Amino acid sequence: MTPEETRLLIDHLDETLTGTRNAGLDRLLEEDPEAAQEWQYLGLAVEAVKAEGLHAQVASVRAAWKAEDAGLRIAAVPETVPPAKATVHRLYKKYGLRAAACVLIVASSAFLYKYLSVSSQSLYDRYYSTYELNTSRGAGDERPVVKAYDAKDWSAVLSIAGSAKNKDNQAEFLSGIADLQLKKYDDAISHFEQIIAVNTIGGTDYYQDEAEYYLAISWLAMHKVNEAMPILEKIRSDAHHQYHEKVAKMSFFDLRLAQFKENK
Amino acid sequence: MKAEEKYTDAELIAAISAGKDLNTAIRSIYRQHSEAVSSFVIHYGGSEQDADDIFQETVVAFIDIVKKGKYRMEASIRTFLASIARNYWFNELKKRGRSGHRDRQFEMGRDQDEADVSHHIAELERKRQLRELVEQLGESCRKVLLLFYYENLSMKEIVNHLPYENEQVVRNKKYKCLQQLTDLIKANPAIARQMQETLK
Secondary structure: OOHHHHHHHHHHHHHOOOOHHHHHHHHHHHHHHHHHHHHHHHHHHHHHHHHHHHHHHHHHHHHHHHHHHHHHHHHHHHOOOOOOOOOHHHHHHHHHHHHHHHHHHHHHHHHHHHHHHHOOOHHHHHHHHOOOOOOHHOOOOOOOHHHHHHOOOHHHHHHHHHHOOOOOHHHHHHHHHHHOOOOHHHHHHHHHEEEEEEEHHOOOOOOOHHHHHHHHHHHHOOOOOHHHHHHHHHHHHOOOOOHHHHHHOOHHHHHHHHHHHHOO | OOOOOOOOOHHHHHHHHHOOHHHHHHHHHHHHHHHHHHHHHHHOOOOOHHHHHEEEEHHHHHHHHOOOOOOOOOOOOOHHHHHHHHHHHHHHHHHOOOOOOHHHHHHHHHHHHHHHHHHHHEEEEHHHHHHHHHHHOOHHHHHHHHHHOOOOOOOHHHHHHHHOOOHHHHHHHHHHHHHHHHHHHHHHHHHHHHHHHHHO
């Protein structure tokens, strides 16, 4: 199979071809065993993607449901009241019930407050902090984009990086942070995803950890906890990740609560 | 969308088949059935984490079966879910090499309904192998393919989600990613063997 034939098969699979081209490919599939086999493999690949999508969707709802379930348990279970002595049993029962009711009300109120106050925006505000260039990367660096970043001149960072002929991952990353500072979250996401894409294609990891962390933070700013969660969970499970400790300290209960609210 | 997230069996099947508001349907399955079904796994030696994982796989398998129109409603959804979960857990125990007394006990406790779902379990295992290959792709490839083939987004919509300049760039990326995934499938001996048998 030539790459062009494979592309045509993919178009046929996606149902983007029309008329005679479709008929021609149907004939090819009937007559050419190699094409038929490639067709089967492509179908299997699409099936794999759909299986992955469904699995990810169920996993996401499961996480939200677990958070909701945990929240309900906190709200519903009052503290244990110690057994009363017989002489004051009735009194204890009366006040015990009141105390239990109070605990329930307090717990419910606390949960309600938590439920109402937690949002992706509040989580973004809590976890976002400006990126500081470390000494090995920043000290003595004469690059204009780095100078502009150190001077916190966000517009200049974007302008310098944007006009560069070959933008590397550092310029891309600093542009992302500058966009975050200017609350241009969509643009920030593009920069961080670009770094990840470049690293994936090139097998490199320059600014990879930084891009992953700030990508998750940017998704929170965009009120898309569903997008942020897989990245944060990946970082939390990777002890070698540069942002592992930071993410490990995050409240995943709050994140899942925000995710649940987002999915409602 | 059903506000209270409680469905009858027929409503749940209809919601999954229609593919609309699937999140609500999944949440309803968790709310109505997870505790009862997970207790089987725990009863047969699984931890809570095992029970959670098995139930998740069970829900995935169940939705897949319903979407393909293969759920015949001969048993209640809870019974069907329990059958899938128990079979899946039994397979998991075998994989872990724990085919001891408890598992023989379990085997004896299987009824006809459960034997009927065993072929779905084989399918579940095949899907798991395929999923693992998707996870081997880079994040950008995985995302493009999911947005196109699972979320059914157009190229134009994908441009708004991902950092690509235009629809043609996304289209090229998708071609490459799908071919990359196809190559991974071809290189997987178990799946390639299954494929050869299918083509015979």
